[in-house]
Amino acid sequence: MEKSVIFWALVVTAFVLLLSIFSLGNAMKVYIKSDTFKQKVNKIKENNTLKTLLLLLAFVATSTGTFAQDAAPAVEEASFYTSTKIYILLAIDLALVAFLVYYRTFFNKLIHIDKKEEDEAPVQEFVKERASKLTQILTDTVPVEEEESILMDHEYDGIQELDNNLPPWWIYGFYLSIIAGVLYLLNYHVFKISPLQEEAYQTEVKEAKIAVDLYLKEQALNVDENSVTVLTDDVDISKGRMLFNQYCIACHKEGGGGDVGPNLTDDYWIHGGTINDVFKTIKYGAQNGMKSWKDELNPVQMQQVASYIKSLRGTNPPNAKEPQGDLYVEEGTAEAETTEEAAVEVADTLNVE
Numbered sequence: 001m002e003k004s005v006i007f008w009a010l011v012v013t014a015f016v017l018l019l020s021i022f023s024l025g026n027a028m029k030v031y032i033k034s035d036t037f038k039q040k041v042n043k044i045k046e047n048n049t050l051k052t053l054l055l056l057l058a059f060v061a062t063s064t065g066t067f068a069q070d071a072a073p074a075v076e077e078a079s080f081y082t083s084t085k086i087y088i089l090l091a092i093d094l095a096l097v098a099f100l101v102y103y104r105t106f107f108n109k110l111i112h113i114d115k116k117e118e119d120e121a122p123v124q125e126f127v128k129e130r131a132s133k134l135t136q137i138l139t140d141t142v143p144v145e146e147e148e149s150i151l152m153d154h155e156y157d158g159i160q161e162l163d164n165n166l167p168p169w170w171i172y173g174f175y176l177s178i179i180a181g182v183l184y185l186l187n188y189h190v191f192k193i194s195p196l197q198e199e200a201y202q203t204e205v206k207e208a209k210i211a212v213d214l215y216l217k218e219q220a221l222n223v224d225e226n227s228v229t230v231l232t233d234d235v236d237i238s239k240g241r242m243l244f245n246q247y248c249i250a251c252h253k254e255g256g257g258g259d260v261g262p263n264l265t266d267d268y269w270i271h272g273g274t275i276n277d278v279f280k281t282i283k284y285g286a287q288n289g290m291k292s293w294k295d296e297l298n299p300v301q302m303q304q305v306a307s308y309i310k311s312l313r314g315t316n317p318p319n320a321k322e323p324q325g326d327l328y329v330e331e332g333t334a335e336a337e338t339t340e341e342a343a344v345e346v347a348d349t350l351n352v353e
């Protein structure tokens with residue numbers, strides 16, 4: 001259940017309990033001031049219980065106030081519904097219930113202040129009677145005195161049998177299970193309102209799969225310049241190419257050879273050649289006309305286009321622009337050295353020119 005529902009239910013309960021305690025207190029006050037009570041008190045002269053009772057009365061009067069004060073801030077403070085607060089409220093409610101019961105008993109005693117201890121005997125009798133009646137209702141047994149009437153004929157070694165009725169609680173449980181069985185049958189097999197286990201399982205699996213997919217998609221959309229990796233899947237690369245042809249060739253030329261923007265197929269990078277750097281340049285842009293693309297492309301698209309750019313390395317498209325920026329040596333590639341050598345050569349040629 002919603003925590004807030006439990007919370008407010010407890011608050012309302014506490015409120016109702018406080019209200020009952022207060023009204024009970026008022027009733028008691030009225031009663032104590034009444035002539036009836038005074039007469040009763042006058043009747044019992046020199047009684048010790050009275051002293052105790054009056055002491056208790058003082059305690060009750062003060063504690064009622066204290067309880068109210070305790071409960072009030074707990075109610076106001078609760079702006080959100082933590083378990084702790086619910087437990088505290090529950091404790092307060094229980095304390096209030098206990099207090100109310102105690103208070104009531106006490107009031108009862110005040111009312112019967114003139115009665116002697118022996119007078120309680122009928123009460124006990126009454127409770128006993130009630131209890132046995134309850135047992136009778138629950139078990140439907142025949143009283144011992146009348147057992148003769150249900151004694152069965154057979155006897156083995158002096159052991160006889162009573163033909164007792166089945167206990168009503170059991171019988172009604174049995175009837176209930178029959179009703180439940182019929183309802184179950186109608187629900188699951190006739191009208192097929194609720195799904196069977198198999199179907200319920202399949203639905204849950206489907207739901208879980210959707211949730212997992214959503215999560216994975218979100219995770220993928222979470223890529224940023226720190227977590228980005230090179231995608232090598234054909235689908236991703238071709239998506240990257242499509243995006244590149246759509247947005248980037250105006251300045252970088254089809255194939256990435258470079259035009260207004262630098263050549264993206266060589267090993268020279270103005271803003272760094274790692275996948276993270278490329279992603280970052282695409283995401284945030286650079287000066288000289290390279291804008292930030294993070295509003296046009298989502299992170300996954302930026303990752304795809306960056307991966308496509310990384311896949312262009314060394315393709316040498318026709319009329320490629322001369323290298324710009326610093327040499328970037330691809331990590332862990334066997335050709336790293338040769339590329340470096342070749343690059344140095346190119347750089348030298350350029351310098352000479």
Ligand code: HEC
Binds near residue numbers: 251293
């Ligand atoms: C309006 C022209 C223009 C468009 C369109 C453009 N760029 Fe650029 N791009 C540039 C320029 C100019 C630079 C060089 C920035 C500098 O000098 O700092 C650049 C630099 C880059 C770099 C860094 C190259 C390096 O050497 O560090 C990358 C990567 C890049 N662009 C990717 C792209 C991608 C991907 C797109 C399409 C989504 C794109 N650009 C669209 C003009 C453009």
